[in-house]
Every structure is written in C-alpha cells, then in structure tokens.
Amino acid sequence: MIMSIFADALRFKQQEIHETAKEHGWWDEPRSFGDCIALMHSELSECLEGYRKGNPIDEHCGMFSSCEIELADCIIRILDLAGMYGYNIGEALEAKTRYNKSRPYRHGGKKL
Secondary structure: OOOOHHHHHHHHHHHHHHHHHHHOOOOOOOOOHHHHHHHHHHHHHHHHHHHHOOOOEOOOOOOOEHHHHHHHHHHHHHHHHHHHHOOOHHHHHHHHHHHHHOOOOOHHHOOO
16 A cells, blocks of 8 residues: 555654653553543543634634644544554545545435
C-alpha cells in the first residue's frame, strides 16, 4: 500500500501526540482501552455542551471556538490511543474514506 502525504503526516502527528502524553505522565500507569474510549466520549460531550452554550471562544486557545477545540481534543485522544497500540490510523482513514465513496446513497437503511 502506498502511503499518502496525508497518512504520513497523520502518522507523524500521532507519534508526536502519544510521545507528548507519555512525557506528561498520562501513561505512567496503565490505562484500560475502555477508559481511553470513555475519555473520547467526554471530549464529545464537552463539544456538545459548548455548542449548547452558543459555541463561545475557547478560554485556552482563543482563536478557536469551544466546538473546534473539543473536537480537536477528541482527535488527540484518538491519536494518543492509536499511538499506544501502534494503529495505522492515517491509512485506515484513507481506506475507509475510499470504501464509503463506493457505498450506495444512505446505505444500510438506517434512519437519521
């Protein structure tokens, strides 16, 4: 499989994020996979809370809205976990995107 510039850049960012988390003590004690998923959920809940409050400017990164920062936090949590387990998220994302393009309109018969 040919690595794209995007997948390569995401792999680099994944490594950077995971190394930063380790350097700041977030992996000193083992974390369960489930705890990591729960932390991703919490970032999405914070995004929803920010949205419900009118999506104000984030208090730590003032050039971005609350929703932008909380979604970024969720991506950071995802990439950190992927870094811990050595998952290839960049190429997986590209493969899934290609697959989704091939699917029929509103596939699966699910309701919104």
